[in-house]
Amino acid sequence: MRDLPVAAIADYAWPTCTTCHRELRHEELGRIACRICQHRADGNLEALAGNSGLYARLGNALTPGASPGEGRVSGSHTAPLPLRLEPLSLSARGGVVTILQTWQVDWHEVLGWRHPRWDGGFQQQLNQVVKALRSNLEWAASSHPAFAEFEAEVATVTRACRRQITGERPERGVRVACACGASLRVTLSTPGTRCSSCGTQYGRTEVLELPLAERAAA
């Protein structure tokens, strides 16, 4: 160690999680993502599946007025749409199920496995793909180079489903850049935040003064 040139020591950066950019713990070294990010992806997948999961509940959000605050605008001149389009596009082919299946196909390719198969209707296929992804999540978070992209997509569809079910309007978020180079997602109502990468704590005013970060690929 003491034979290393000073520059080599100075250039050395402790490995970080590709998803949240936190420094990996000793027992996480060599992994693509930290356990917290793996756990978050697992929680989102779990929330989507099952007969009372978010995906199943999307069906109830399909009729206008089914979610709080919508479909009851008095004096509206526009005829209501027969179906609310967003939950439909999440439920249909190309929606949640397809996004997750595309990842499963990708994982099978990386692992050199046969193309996966799914049976039944969308709900059954959703349950199958979620089960498959969850059982290989440890591998993906440890070894799959695109785990961060996977985690972000799962988080996005989970949020979109939740929004449809609760009828909440999403608060617009922006990414700002911490001095350490990590980006932080904040909203206008953010009370403050802590950079998960360098640990700097920002108050509300300080966080809103940070420069905008370049949009992460998603």
Ligand SMILES: [Zn+2]
């Ligand atoms: Zn992480």
Ligand SMILES: [Zn+2]
């Ligand atoms: Zn930072």
